[in-house]
Amino acid sequence: MTFAIQAEHVTFGYSPDKPVLEDISFPVRAGTFLAVAGPNGAGKSTLLNILAGFLKPQSGEVLLEGVSLRARKVQDVARRIAVVRQEFIPVFGFSVAETVLMARTPYFGRLGFESKADRELAASALDLTDTARFASRPLGSLSAGERQRVFIARALAQDTPILLLDEPTSFLDLRHQVGIYDLLKAAQLEKGKTIVAVTHDINLAVQYCDEALLLGMDGSCRHGRAADVLSAEQIRSIFNVEVFAGRIGQENFLLPLGKLAKDSGQISTGPDSKQS
């Protein structure tokens, strides 16, 4: 069994006395789809930045295909990991096509121009993410969701075995949320990509991901099968919120309900919930 990424005893804090992540260890097997969930401030994005090599853990280390990230060069990491950060508008008005082609920068020829193969990779990434129709428009003229898909297209054009995504569906409408997860799942199943996605959407994560990592505010960390980690009890205790649990086919779904929600009385009768 080969591991794409292994986090080993990773500890990180922005101030020395208050670690965000404490002694976190988990493996990501090659070809799996891992969801990272947890409350705001639990360190999900921080963890993603550590896995991508942007932040160095204060202790412990991250192994990328068995070799420590510390020992790997930037280009070396970029050939294996593509990162989709939360969407933003770059300062200068690059077009969608220009942005996606940037993923190929390290492979450009000596004069700094892309090859035909680079263009084909970019074109297929645009098609896959349904962004080809606004390829020539500047990023700033797109909606946040469209921009998010462009950044996903750029990551796909990078053509790496591993994809790290920070809330890839945060600005997307329902159709595109499902579209992006279908796209990621297809990349996993057909091309054997390893995917790590930070997400707040527990239900999509359960439907699409094989494994899940649930970070708590107390520095706790649970890792395992998505359906086990993202169970109603775990979500209740980690997020401190009541959820209604139901079952569709083979997976559960969870609906968070606050005190004043119309159906909040239904929570205790949900199929998966224990009597409290």
Next chain:
Amino acid sequence: MQPTLSPRTLLIRIITAGAFLVLVMLLCSLVGPQAISWKAVMHGPAGPADANPDYEIFVHFRVPRILLAALVGAALAGAGVVFQALLRNPLADPYILGISSGAGLGAMVAVVSGLSWTLWGRSPIAVFAFAGAVGTVWLVWGIGRFAGKYHVTGLLLAGVVVNAFFSALIMFLASVAKTEQLYATMFWLMGNMLEEDFLVLWVGGGCVTAGIVGLFFLSPKLNVISVGYDDARSVGVCVERIELAAFAISAFITAVAVSLSGLIGFVGLIIPHAVRLVFGPDHRQLLPLSSLGGAMFLVVADTVARMVVAPAQLPVGVITALVGGPFFLILLIRYSRKVYWLT
């Protein structure tokens, strides 16, 4: 998928702009307070018996000055493009990290101390200005690095504060300087072209051309760096190394330009924007076209500066904003509809 910028298109545009620059330089070399005829110039140097004043004026006054304007304009506009990309800030210009005040302080010190030696035919003003520019920019870069690797704001703030501090020193020196010393530095601080030796022009032109060609090879990476630090890393660009190289080259060519012509403003800020408005933000194209555009612009501005109050001359720095401001505003209105960051 259509290429966003093909090498062929770029080459055609560069050649067209280059040809245009040569044309502008030729036309401007025939314009001046003293009318000269192209026919007489083509006669070449006269024998000792009958003088050919048209040729003398052309070769010893017009050509060196126009070459100087072109090389300073190219350096400032090219460096402006790179500073805007590295700092991810459309308001950046080559002077933003303290080059201007460092050079100004150097020039002021040279004038006030009354040195009179020369190096390569250069007055101490140029030498001190160059040293001041390079020293200051390294100081600012060092402080910025120390303040935070990932935040350009630290670097920008360091530049602003050092600029303010050195400007205060310049004003202090100005207030204790003698009147005629003050007059000499006033022209320098406003940006002024003088006829230069060909040796100086060759050395300066060589440095600037080599610098811009070097920057061109970094330009695909500047595209990604201008999007973001982490973005550039995640696609596999060694940001630190590229940043350092691009920064060192553009600071160097700016220092060369400043030491030759004083503080000419506006070119390094506005020409990159004008070219970006018309041709888009791709640095592979933006850098060469801005350099050529900056050269053209400064040649024209300097010709105007030679003409308006002839036979006296204005500092070219006065003209750049006077001519360039309205020109840029016309571009802005004409093209702003297709550029999102203005909406």
